[in-house]
Amino acid sequence: MEIRVLGICGSLRQKSYNMSALKTAGALMPAGLKLEITAIGDIPMYNFDLQEKGFPAPVTKLRDEILAADALLFASPENNWSVGAPLKNAIDWMSRFQPQPFVNKPAAVLSASTGLLGGSRGQYDLRRILGGLGVQWLAKPEVFINLAAGKFGADGKLNDEAARKLMTEQMAAFQDWSVRMQRAFA
Numbered sequence: 593m594e595i596r597v598l599g600i601c602g603s604l605r606q607k608s609y610n611m612s613a614l615k616t617a618g619a620l621m622p623a624g625l626k627l628e629i630t631a632i633g634d635i636p637m638y639n640f641d642l643q644e645k646g647f648p649a650p651v652t653k654l655r656d657e658i659l660a661a662d663a664l665l666f667a668s669p670e671n672n673w674s675v676g677a678p679l680k681n682a683i684d685w686m687s688r689f690q691p692q693p694f695v696n697k698p699a700a701v702l703s704a705s706t707g708l709l710g711g712s713r714g715q716y717d718l719r720r721i722l723g724g725l726g727v728q729w730l731a732k733p734e735v736f737i738n739l740a741a742g743k744f745g746a747d748g749k750l751n752d753e754a755a756r757k758l759m760t761e762q763m764a765a766f767q768d769w770s771v772r773m774q775r776a777f778a
């Protein structure tokens with residue numbers, strides 16, 4: 593059974609390390625997982641007044657993509673020790689829908705940062721936020737790509753073997769987790 597994974601990158605930067613990490617994870621996925629990456633750059637800043645006029649098209653598009661996906665894969669930078677604004681904003685919009693598109697969705701989370709901690713503080717805030725919305729995230733293996741500037745080539749290739757190995761293990765565990773969560777919530 594093929595599991596359709598929706599990839600959500602929290603960085604809007606053209607040469608984002610997190611986008612490169614997401615693509616690398618897609619390439620390292622076991623057969624059975626299939627990644628499609630969405631874009632969140634067109635989502636406006638959350639504003640209740642906008643919502644009252646009707647959810648903007650990029651917001652409903654993301655909601656529909658989440659609903660159609662079997663599982664979610666997040667890669668986001670840490671900004672000032674927490675989740676970057678674009679992803680937090682997208683999640684805030686998603687949280688306004690009833691029924692909740694995130695409920696019981698299996699997910700995996702990874703992060704890349706130029707800092708020493710690999711975005712771990714942001715990643716753990718992200719896990720907390722997603723947990724509050726009913727996402728079933730995979731606990732381990734954890735993937736934090738620190739000192740990212742030295743680990744990705746100019747072409748976006750992740751050259752660090754230890755990180756690639758960890759990512760491969762995470763994707764294998766993610767497949768198993770997604771199947772188990774799908775069964776649990778069928």
Ligand SMILES: Cc1cc2nc3c(=O)[nH]c(=O)nc-3n(C[C@H](O)[C@H](O)[C@H](O)COP(=O)(O)O)c2cc1C
Pocket residue numbers: 603604605607608609610611668669670671672673674704705706707708709710711740
């Ligand atoms: C506003 C801002 C805040 C940042 N705060 C952190 C931080 O708290 N921790 C960290 O490890 N890196 C921090 N960084 C550095 C990012 O990790 C780095 O810019 C990274 O490349 C962003 O991810 P991206 O390559 O996917 O765009 C910050 C960068 C910006 C622009």
